Amino acid sequence: MNQMNAMMLVRIHDLNQTETPLVQQTVPIPTPGDHEILIKVAACGVCHTELDEIEGRTPPPRLPVIPGHQVVGRVQGTGAGAARFPIGQRVGVAWINRACGACDFCREGRENLCPEFVATGRDVHGGYAEYMTVQEAFAYPIPDRFSDAQAAPLLCAGAIGYRSMAFCELREGQRLGLTGFGASAHLVLKMVGYRFPGVQVYVFARSPGERAFARALGAVWAGDTTDTAPHPLDRIIDTTPAWTPVVEALRNLKPGGRLVINAIRKEAADRDAMLRLDYSSHLWHEKEIKSVANVARSDVSCFLELADRIPIIPEVETFSLHAANRALMELKNQRIRGAKVLLMDHR
Ligand SMILES: [Zn+2]
Numbered sequence: 525m526n527q528m529n530a531m532m533l534v535r536i537h538d539l540n541q542t543e544t545p546l547v548q549q550t551v552p553i554p555t556p557g558d559h560e561i562l563i564k565v566a567a568c569g570v571c572h573t574e575l576d577e578i579e580g581r582t583p584p585p586r587l588p589v590i591p592g593h594q595v596v597g598r599v600q601g602t603g604a605g606a607a608r609f610p611i612g613q614r615v616g617v618a619w620i621n622r623a624c625g626a627c628d629f630c631r632e633g634r635e636n637l638c639p640e641f642v643a644t645g646r647d648v649h650g651g652y653a654e655y656m657t658v659q660e661a662f663a664y665p666i667p668d669r670f671s672d673a674q675a676a677p678l679l680c681a682g683a684i685g686y687r688s689m690a691f692c693e694l695r696e697g698q699r700l701g702l703t704g705f706g707a708s709a710h711l712v713l714k715m716v717g718y719r720f721p722g723v724q725v726y727v728f729a730r731s732p733g734e735r736a737f738a739r740a741l742g743a744v745w746a747g748d749t750t751d752t753a754p755h756p757l758d759r760i761i762d763t764t765p766a767w768t769p770v771v772e773a774l775r776n777l778k779p780g781g782r783l784v785i786n787a788i789r790k791e792a793a794d795r796d797a798m799l800r801l802d803y804s805s806h807l808w809h810e811k812e813i814k815s816v817a818n819v820a821r822s823d824v825s826c827f828l829e830l831a832d833r834i835p836i837i838p839e840v841e842t843f844s845l846h847a848a849n850r851a852l853m854e855l856k857n858q859r860i861r862g863a864k865v866l867l868m869d870h871r
């Protein structure tokens with residue numbers, strides 16, 4: 525009775541060599557420590573960052589580890605001093621698992637840049653399991669409007685999309701490009717449509733399916749990664765794991781435009797694309813590049829509130845926990861329509 529099912533990452537893999545990087549294991553249900561809660565997990569989103577962990581671009585410091593950082597579940601138990609949530613309350617856990625709370629970054633509300641930043645599902649066990657523990661201060665109440673599966677992608681794709689959009693400092697009437705159209709970009713499109721109804725969105729995506737999906741959600745134009753948008757763009761958010769979209773996005777930017785790169789790591793496969801970087805056409809004219817790193821708790825809570833108010837109901841595709849490898853491989857192979865979410869059985 526004190527055991528749970530989990531999908532574990534035991535060692536780093538090359539996903540061109542295996543399609544089953546995670547191993548199903550039965551492990552003890554964790555015990556909540558001081559100020560921690562035990563969560564009975566209902567759903568956990570599948571994020572591209574899991575591929576970066578598995579393939580060693582942002583490797584877990586200790587293995588084995590249970591991945592997963594878009595976790596929705598109900599409070600099942602509490603450790604000493606934990607009194608924020610009643611038993612049974614539905615809560616979420618995001619990528620930010622904890623930060624020191626004392627450094628300059630933490631004190632300025634930029635805890636996402638804390639040198640002691642701990643990531644859920646990489647540095648500590650995450651939500652590809654039936655139960656997990658977390659400090660209560662790093663959990664979020666989930667608005668009733670969302671099903672468990674719908675709430676999961678809000679916690680990473682949504683929160684980091686929110687941070688990326690804030691960095692764009694958009695003004696009404698501007699043109700926004702999105703390069704890549706996975707879970708985060710599709711939530712940004714919905715958010716922009718609400719906050720800036722006069723902003724036109726242009727989507728660059730490799731697969732015709734993603735382009736059709738973008739048009740169906742309101743993009744005024746959708747083309748391939750290397751296409752030229754019909755107008756130069758004021759802002760572009762890059763959510764791809766590749767380099768070619770960075771170069772192409774800079775080319776599509778208007779003078780004074782800004783590229784916001786929302787990616788934890790870039791893959792090596794097309795790194796040579798950066799050799800095409802030409803100062804006058806890609807960087808001159810005061811073009812800016814800004815990356816997005818992690819999320820702060822305020823990104824998660826502000827985005828949950830906004831998503832509830834608009835509302836933003838994410839498109840999701842669900843898998844059972846033991847199908848986590850299939851979900852990851854489909855994400856790797858760009859078979860994306862909305863966000864992939866694991867649902868627990870709790871048999
Ligand atoms: Zn994520």
Ligand SMILES: [Zn+2]
Nearest residue numbers: 624627630638
């Ligand atoms: Zn800190």
